[in-house]
Amino acid sequence: MKEPGRYLVTAALPYANGPLHIGHIAGAYLPADIYVRYLRLKGRDVAFICGSDEHGVPITLRARKEGISPQKIVDKYHAINKKGFEDLGIEFDIYHRTSAPLHHKTASDFFRKLYEDGEFIEKEEEQFFDEQENQFLADRYIVGTCPSCGYDQAYGDQCEQCGTSLSPKELINPVSALSGNKPQLRKTKHWYLPLDRYQEEWLEEWIDSHQNDWKANVYGQCKSWLNQKLHPRAVTRDLEWGVPVPVEDTDSKVLYVWFDAPIGYISATRAWAEEKGKDWEKYWKDEDTSMIHFIGKDNIVFHCLIFPSMLKAHGEYILPDNVPANEFLNLEGDKLSTSRNWAVWVNEFVEQFPDKIDVLRYTLAANFPEQKDNDFTWKDFQNRNNNELVAVMGNFINRALVLTKKYFNRQVPEVKELTDYDRVTLERARAIKNDLEDRIEHYKFREAVKIAMDMGRLGNKYLADTEPWSLYEKDPGRVATVLNLSLQLAASISIVIEPFLPFTAEKLRKFLNISKLDWGLAGQSNILEAGHEVNKPQHLFQKVEDQVVEQQVEKLQEARRKKEQQERGVEPAKENISFDDFTRLDIRVGEILEAEKVPKTRKLMKLKVDTGLDTRTVVAGIAEQFSPEEVRGRQVSIAVNLDPRRIKGIESQGMILMAEDAEGRLTFLSPGTKTQRGAVVK
């Protein structure tokens, strides 16, 4: 493999409407940081780029809800996340932001170039506009009467009642969901990127060419999309918050976030280059640059299909060499979730464990979800700290330093004569270094971190086998050699752990009284000169007590409980209806006679229900939580005068009433004691 002249490494731009948790870190930022630190140690030319993604609808909605400007929101989270990365030792060359003027200009120019080259498909359409809110309405924000079934709460994209997919214009009496007013039809123009054409022309072929060097999950995901055929994708939106579309007569149109965000990598590189007096174009337009995108799996399509399409369409840019996307990290067996507050937040961790940043980095790296989703547990955090960092690595360093102090007054002793075993040990150290390079360059970080730990194991074994403490009386010369080599190993450790444990590496360099060393020295036998004075022995890591683990797990559960309580019963009340409206509903007590799962569906169960009036068939979405056996014979509430509706080819004549809690758990509304079939519920 040819070594590229320079690297451009990007990490996904975090969306600036919330804080970061360890899932984000394990997915993209820590692997990227490890990779970049390694490249820097090797003296390679690398630009490490990240920043906040600050546009898009969710931010505007949040701003509206909190009654502040979108800029206030993004300012807040930009600052929090920027600091979070710094605290974790994730050292971007620049942490930029997409609300910066330079980004607006870069994205704008990019669009303009494609526009002028005629790359876009231009479509003019009529869309609904809410005059009171002064904005165009997304399909989902329009409600009206369904033309095919007459349901009056159908959405602009689909009728929930009959399942017909709709366009907003088909709705009878459309109403804006934002203001409740009647929206006006207005002409609006949008631009589309012809992904379908690119698929034919080069994109699919390009993806295929990476079958062997891209990760299986990444390649597979791309193929899945290509198999389903790509479609033109709109690159603009009618919205106020974002990068204005740089074409005449396009008031209140902005670039769609997914178009604008990846260009953020480019503008960030420009900002960095300006600051450092570098040429940004070399990093983006020179074939001798290797571009690597680190992302989570949710971002694969954008980085492997859409962004490359944009770059290629522009014409001057290189395409990524690799997109090593990770899968997701779970926490204590459950999916990380911001809304359920099931997460370890970066800012909280940093506050509570300022001296354990590297332990987190180590635990995460050892558990990176590289092939499949993986789990983070506090118990594992403790085990890895106590059994690996403390017991293996910290212990070896301490042993080497204590022995040096004891026998040589903290001076690195001179090598007298190397035995075969010494040579084998040195060879092994060099092999570790080489293995490490191989793994890191192939993005196998969890293996890499284990191999780095092997350097500590090697040291422990070396001391155990040579037993310098029982030798000093008889053969001080031998002890000198052994301790010299042990200290060389310690110095090697300070090099090879730098990508994973930068704070520890720094600490270890202080112990050894040395400055930062080049990667190439790792595994060498002459890193430290004889006579060099090392510092007093200290511990590299502290143990984590059981109590700490228990506290953290308890804290997690506590936070989740609180969140759940907060959210309990949040479903807002519907509009008032008249008593007459209510009496039109006919709800009865029915008894389920038969039940079977509807084949080829996940949730649907077909029920035969005796309503007292008749026996009828009802399809209900309960199969995920109930088995046919447990519902059979059960008395339930059933709405009997609903229009029948065909679901999966079965005519459903009514609806079983269920209560659904915040977790989505369903409960039957059954009479407290058995009662007459057909009894009226009122």
Add this chain to the structure above:
RNA sequence: GGCGAGAUAGCUCAGGUGGUUAGAGCGCAGCAUUCAUAAUGCUGAGGUCGUGAGUUCAAGUCUCACUCUCGCUACCA
């Protein structure tokens, strides 16, 4: 249902182009050892490699079917 990824020791995971007794770390058991935060080193137990067929002299490794898990998507709510 469609598409994708995964299923290998108690746990977390490695196992290019098929080839002798299937590996690592942690955990567990025994032994050794004391320089070290009872840390370390050695040895060992433990696996029908999801299930069932097939290709082959030979399959964890290739083919097909099936089961289960996760994700996207559809349907449903």
